[in-house]
Amino acid sequence: MAEIKTKNFSAASAQAMLDPKLRRALDRVASGFDVARQDRIEEVTPEVWEQWRQQARDIKIHTIEHLDYYLDLLHANVTAAGGHLHFAKDADQANEIVAHIVRTRNVKIATKSKSMVSEELDLNPVLEALGVDVYETDLGEYIIQLANETPSHLVAPALHKSKEDVAELFTEKLGIPYDEDIFHMAATARTVLRDKFMEADLGISGANFVVAETGTLVIITNEGNGRLCTSAPRIHIGITGMEKVIPSMQDLSTFLRLLPRSATGQRITSYVSMTTGPRRADDEDGPEEFHLILVDNGRSAMLADPALREALYCIRCGACLNICPVYQRIGGHAYGWVYPGPIGAVITPMLVGLKNAKELPQASSLCGACREVCPIKIDIPRMLLDLRKKTAESPDDSQRSAPESERMVARVYAWVMSRPSLVKFGHQTGRTLQGLLQFSPITPMTKDGRWYRKLPLPIVSKWTRGRDLPALPRKTFHELWEQGIADGPPTDATDSH
Amino acid sequence: MTNQDTNIPGVSKEEFLQSVRESLGRDNTPPAQPYQRLLETTADLESQAAEIRQRVQENLPALLDKLADMAQKGGWNVFRAAGGEEAIGYIETLARNQEAARAVRSGQEVFDQIPVDDALRGLGLTITPIIQNNATPRRALREVIRRADIGITGADYALAETGSIIVLPRRGLSRLVSLVPPVHVALVRPEEVLETLDDLFLLRRLEYHQRGGEMGSYLNFITGPSRTADIEMTIVEGVHGPKEVHMVLLG
Known part of the structure; x- marks a missing residue:
C-alpha cells in the first residue's frame, strides 16, 4: 500500500x-x-x-x-x-x-x-x-x-x-x-x-x-x-x-x-x-x-458504516478539489495519501484508519461547496462532521484526536454553560476585567475593543495564533432581549464605544 | 482459467461477496426491487430500437446539423460532402496539404462506396488497407500503421449528442488506424447517425441480447483529437493519439 x-x-x-x-x-x-x-x-x-x-x-x-x-x-x-x-x-x-x-x-x-x-x-x-x-x-x-x-x-x-x-x-x-x-x-x-x-x-x-x-x-x-x-x-x-x-x-x-x-x-x-x-x-x-x-x-469499512457509505458513490471527477477553499490553499500532497481534497478527507481516514488521519476531517471550513458541485450529490460536509464526531467521542481511544486536558475543558465548559446564573456571573466578572484591560498600557485587544489579537492563556493561545477572539460584548443577548430587542435589531451604536 | 492459475492469489468470489454482505448487514438476498433495465427482454429492446430508428429517420437533417455542430465543438474538422466524389476530393486536398507519403485505412465496407485508394495512389501516396490475414503478420501491420501519415476509417455510429464516432470490432478494423497516425479521417454516412447516448447503449444492449450475450471485445468513442492539459493546464493536441482529426460527413 x-x-x-x-x-x-x-x-x-x-x-x-x-x-x-x-x-x-x-x-x-x-x-x-x-x-x-x-x-x-x-x-x-x-x-x-x-x-x-x-x-x-x-x-x-x-x-x-x-x-x-x-x-x-x-x-x-x-x-x-x-x-x-x-x-x-x-x-x-x-x-x-x-x-x-x-x-x-x-x-x-x-x-x-x-x-x-x-x-x-x-x-x-x-x-x-x-x-x-x-x-x-x-x-x-x-x-x-x-x-x-x-x-x-x-x-x-x-x-x-x-x-x-x-x-x-x-x-x-x-x-x-x-x-x-x-x-x-x-x-x-x-x-x-x-x-x-x-x-x-x-x-x-x-x-x-x-x-x-x-x-x-x-x-x-x-x-x-x-x-x-x-x-x-x-x-x-x-x-x-x-x-x-x-x-x-x-x-x-x-x-x-x-x-x-x-x-x-x-x-x-x-x-x-x-x-x-x-x-x-x-x-x-x-x-x-x-x-x-x-x-x-x-x-x-465504508460500506459497513451507514454514515459514510455514500463516500463509495464517488466517481473521482475532482470537482470538489477544484472548488475547495482548503485544497485551493494547500494542494494535494499535504493530505498525505492518494486521495486529496474534501472527498479524500473522508475516504483516506476510512482506508488508512482514522487513528492515522485524525486531522483530515478538520481540513474543511464546512462551507458546503463540495456538496454543491458533486455530480452525485455526495454530502461530504455531513461525513466530515461524522468523522469529527468520531475523533471526539470514539470509544477507541486511538481514534480520538483531543488530549484529555482538552476534553476536560470541554466538560467544564458544558457544565458552566448549562447553569445560567454562573454564566451571568462569569460575564459580569469578565466584562469588569475586560474594562480594566483597556486602561492597561499593553493591551491584547484591537483599538476598537472588539477583538483580542493575542491571548497568553494556554487554552486560547492556540486559537489566537491563527485568528482573533471576539471580546465580550457590552450587553449579552439576554440583557438586550430584556430591554426590548424584539422591537428592532440592535444598531451598531448600541454596541460601540 | 488456465492450469497456471490454479493457485492464483486473492480470495474466492464467495468469500469476497460474504464480506460485502456482512458489511451491508444482511444475508444473500437479491434486490427486493429488481433493476428495471435488467428485466428488459429482447422484444422490449427491439420495440425501443424501432422507435429510435424511426425518430432518427424523421429528424435526420436536423440530426446531421447537430452532429456537425457538436463534432466541431469537440475538436473535429468537419467537412460535409454531398457525395463520394466530394469526400474523396477533401481527402486528396488534405493529403496534399499534409505532404503525406503514406496512408493506412481500415478494411471497412464504407470504402466500397468511397474508393479512396486509387485517388491517393494517383497523388503518389502508398495506401495500405489493414486487413489481418495469415500472410501478413500482426507486427508487420503495426509497423505500417506506425509509419503512416494519415489513418482513414469508417464509423459504426456517429452520435449527435456528443459529436463522437463509435467504433466496434468489425472485421477489417484495427483500432490503431484511428489512433497511431498523426492525422485521422473518419467517414460518416447518414445511416450511422444516432441522436443520444441512450440510443447507442440501447442498440448495443439489443445486439448483446440478439447475439446471446456477446458484446464484442471493445467499443470506442472518439471525439476530437488526442489532448492533454497536464503541464500548467495548457492544452496540447496530439499527445499519444492524432493531433488532427477530420470528420467527413456524407450528407
Whole structure:
C-alpha cells in the first residue's frame, strides 16, 4: 500500500501555503476546470443537470445497497466474455495477483494508463522488483513517475509542477536539451512512450466504471494512452475498487454526461474506451487475455458504516478539489495519501484508519461547496462532521484526536454553560476585567475593543495564533432581549464605544 | 482459467461477496426491487430500437446539423460532402496539404462506396488497407500503421449528442488506424447517425441480447483529437493519439 503521511498534515499544509509556485498552479486549476464546469451546466441548463445528478445518485444508491448481487452478476459476465475476474481483500493481495500474472506470462514491459487505485496499491515497486519495466503513459503520471513523486490531483496528477520543473526533469532523466516549450515536451513524451506501447507485454488500466450487465470495463481519457494500453499489449489487467460497478450499460449515459463535465468541463472526453473480455478470434487487434481485479482494501469499512457509505458513490471527477477553499490553499500532497481534497478527507481516514488521519476531517471550513458541485450529490460536509464526531467521542481511544486536558475543558465548559446564573456571573466578572484591560498600557485587544489579537492563556493561545477572539460584548443577548430587542435589531451604536 | 492459475492469489468470489454482505448487514438476498433495465427482454429492446430508428429517420437533417455542430465543438474538422466524389476530393486536398507519403485505412465496407485508394495512389501516396490475414503478420501491420501519415476509417455510429464516432470490432478494423497516425479521417454516412447516448447503449444492449450475450471485445468513442492539459493546464493536441482529426460527413 502507498506510504501514509497523513499524520504530518498540519506541518505539510502550513508549508504548502508558503509555496508561491504551488499557489500559481492551484489558481490555474480553479480558473481552468471549475469555470468550464459551470459553463457546461449553463449550457444544458441547471434543471437538466439536477435531473442527471439525481439519476446518477439513485443508480449509485441502488448498486451499493446491493453490491454483492452486482458483483456476482459482473463475475458471471466477465467470465462469459472470456475474461478473468479476481477479488482482492487488500493491497497485498491485489499486488500478488498482478505479480502472479507477470511471472506466469513472462512479462517484461508494462505500460500503464492512469489508475488511482494502482497508486493506492503502490503497484509499480512490486512490478519493478519482478524485473518489469513499468511506464506510466498519462503525461501527468509519466512526469511524476520520472520525478518519483505521487499525484497531487485526481484528474491532473502533475499540476503542482511548473513547465520549468518538467523541462529540468526531462533534461535530467531523458538526457535531452533543456526546452520548456510545453508542446515540445508533450511531443517528447509521445516519442519516448510510443515504442513502449508497441513493445509492452502488459497493459494496466484503472476503470471509471464496470458494467455488471455485460462485464464491461470503461475508461475515460483524453490522451489516447488508455486506448493504446488496452489494445496493443497481449495482456490487459484492469484494476479498480469494488464500488465502481454499475448495473446496466445504459446507466453509462448518465455517468458519461456527468463525469467529463464535472472533471474538466468537457462535454465528453476525447476517448471513452470500453473493453469486454479479450480479443475474439475475428478481431484484428486486442489483448489475448483480459483480467479485472476488484479491490476492497478498506472499502468494506465504508460500506459497513451507514454514515459514510455514500463516500463509495464517488466517481473521482475532482470537482470538489477544484472548488475547495482548503485544497485551493494547500494542494494535494499535504493530505498525505492518494486521495486529496474534501472527498479524500473522508475516504483516506476510512482506508488508512482514522487513528492515522485524525486531522483530515478538520481540513474543511464546512462551507458546503463540495456538496454543491458533486455530480452525485455526495454530502461530504455531513461525513466530515461524522468523522469529527468520531475523533471526539470514539470509544477507541486511538481514534480520538483531543488530549484529555482538552476534553476536560470541554466538560467544564458544558457544565458552566448549562447553569445560567454562573454564566451571568462569569460575564459580569469578565466584562469588569475586560474594562480594566483597556486602561492597561499593553493591551491584547484591537483599538476598537472588539477583538483580542493575542491571548497568553494556554487554552486560547492556540486559537489566537491563527485568528482573533471576539471580546465580550457590552450587553449579552439576554440583557438586550430584556430591554426590548424584539422591537428592532440592535444598531451598531448600541454596541460601540 | 488456465492450469497456471490454479493457485492464483486473492480470495474466492464467495468469500469476497460474504464480506460485502456482512458489511451491508444482511444475508444473500437479491434486490427486493429488481433493476428495471435488467428485466428488459429482447422484444422490449427491439420495440425501443424501432422507435429510435424511426425518430432518427424523421429528424435526420436536423440530426446531421447537430452532429456537425457538436463534432466541431469537440475538436473535429468537419467537412460535409454531398457525395463520394466530394469526400474523396477533401481527402486528396488534405493529403496534399499534409505532404503525406503514406496512408493506412481500415478494411471497412464504407470504402466500397468511397474508393479512396486509387485517388491517393494517383497523388503518389502508398495506401495500405489493414486487413489481418495469415500472410501478413500482426507486427508487420503495426509497423505500417506506425509509419503512416494519415489513418482513414469508417464509423459504426456517429452520435449527435456528443459529436463522437463509435467504433466496434468489425472485421477489417484495427483500432490503431484511428489512433497511431498523426492525422485521422473518419467517414460518416447518414445511416450511422444516432441522436443520444441512450440510443447507442440501447442498440448495443439489443445486439448483446440478439447475439446471446456477446458484446464484442471493445467499443470506442472518439471525439476530437488526442489532448492533454497536464503541464500548467495548457492544452496540447496530439499527445499519444492524432493531433488532427477530420470528420467527413456524407450528407
